[in-house]
Amino acid sequence: xxxxxxxxxxxxxxxxxxxxxxxxxxxxxxxxxxxxxxxxxxxxxxxxxxxxxxxxxxxxxxxxxxxxxxxxxxxxxxxxxxxxxxxxxxxxxxxxxxxxxxxxxxxxxxxxxxxxxxxxxxxxxxxxxxxxxxxxxxxxxxxxxxxxxxxxxxxxxxxxxxxxxxxxxxxxxxxxxxxxxxxxxxxxxxxxxxxxxxxxxxxxxxxxxxxxxxxxxxxxxxxxxxxxxxxxxxxxxxxxxxxxxxxxxxxxxxxxxxxxxxxxxxxxxxxx
Numbered sequence: 246x247x248x249x250x251x252x253x254x255x256x257x258x259x260x261x262x263x264x265x266x267x268x269x270x271x272x273x274x275x276x277x278x279x280x281x282x283x284x285x286x287x288x289x290x291x292x293x294x295x296x297x298x299x300x301x302x303x304x305x306x307x308x309x310x311x312x313x314x315x316x317x318x319x320x321x322x323x324x325x326x327x328x329x330x331x332x333x334x335x336x337x338x339x340x341x342x343x344x345x346x347x348x349x350x351x352x353x354x355x356x357x358x359x360x361x362x363x364x365x366x367x368x369x370x371x372x373x374x375x376x377x378x379x380x381x382x383x384x385x386x387x388x389x390x391x392x393x394x395x396x397x398x399x400x401x402x403x404x405x406x407x408x409x410x411x412x413x414x415x416x417x418x419x420x421x422x423x424x425x426x427x428x429x430x431x432x433x434x435x436x437x438x439x440x441x442x443x444x445x446x447x448x449x450x451x452x453x454x455x456x457x458x459x460x461x462x463x464x465x466x467x468x469x470x471x472x473x474x475x476x477x478x479x480x481x482x483x484x485x486x487x488x489x490x491x492x493x494x495x496x497x498x499x500x501x502x503x504x505x506x507x508x509x510x511x512x513x514x515x516x517x
Contacts, residue, residue, distance in 0.1 A: 275456055282395055283402035286361075289395075290342045293361040297346070300366070307349040307369055316367045319378060319385045319466075320347035324363065326463035326515075327393060355481070359388040361397060374477050382466035383474040386457030394456060396449045454503055458510040468510040471503045 272279055307313050324345050331337050345363035352368040359365045365388060367381075375381040391397070458468045479496035 275459060278452065281402045282398045284398050286339075286395075286398075287342055289398050289401075290344075290362045293364055294344065297360055297364040301348065304366075305351040307351050309349070309369075312369070312372060313349045315378060315381060316349045316365075316385075317347045319381050319464075320345070320365055320389075322464040322466075323382065323385050323389055323460050326465075327389065327460055330460075330463055355478075357384050357388050359392040361392055361395070363389070363392060365389065374481070375474065376477070379461075379466050379470035380474045380477075382461040382464065383457065383471045386459075386461035386464075386466075387453050388457075390453040390456035390460060391449065393460075394449070394452055396453070399449070400446075451499075451502060454499060455506050455509075458503065458506050459513050462510040462512075462514040465515050467516075468507050468514065471507075472500045475500050475503065 328337070328340060331340055343363045345365075347365045347367075349367050349369060353370040354368045355371045355374060357365070357367040357371055365385070367384070371384065372381070375384055454471075458471055461471075462468045475496060479500070
């Protein structure tokens with residue numbers, strides 16, 4: 246290929262990729278941030294439901310009726326608040342295909358997560374830290390915010406561009422199914438023995454903190470509970486990396502940012 250043709254081909258490819266990126270950009274509700282989402286929502290939901298079912302098949306669900314009902318009650322309240330808000334904004338189509346589910350799993354790990362489509366898991370190890378219903382709502386709002394903001398799609402889209410050369414998703418699924426599957430696992434931290442989620446980027450964690458505060462406020466939970474929860478998390482101790490090397494904001498930064506966001510969240514507060 247001549248130098249001129251090579252340059253022309255490279256320029257055409259760049260234009261196509263740029264057009265794809267512009268086409269695939271969407272706006273995160275409330276925050277207004279632009280993000281890259283190459284993967285159709287229905288495709289993400291299908292993969293999510295398959296992997297969630299697989300996780301539950303090997304996990305041990307809690308037989309504590311009271312704790313399980315608490316998780317589900319908080320989840321349903323925040324679900325209803327999110328659905329109400331999206332309906333009021335004319336954005337209900339963004340939740341189309343959601344199949345909300347809230348489960349409590351027996352595990353000493355201090356963890357919780359929400360996959361696309363509202364598939365939520367709490368681990369019993371986090372309950373002593375949440376302490377009460379409002380503390381649990383802090384975590385529930387945060388994890389649901391990750392799903393609502395489609396952070397997993399964003400992470401996987403970047404992986405498609407970086408690792409698969411930006412090829413079309415249908416081609417990736419057909420020609421490189423294992424690579425695509427691994428990208429999904431990487432986006433959600435799945436594949437480990439117990440499916441523990443990897444942390445999102447610092448930007449995504451901060452966005453989920455903000456949206457989570459607003460969602461819990463919409464559901465009638467006091468956002469002032471959030472800094473107290475994270476102070477309890479910070480008190481767990483352990484060796485933590487400096488903020489620059491960590492995907493999570495430092496405890497001090499997170500608590501300060503939450504306190505600064507509380508006035509905004511209180512505008513949505515609907516006390517039950």
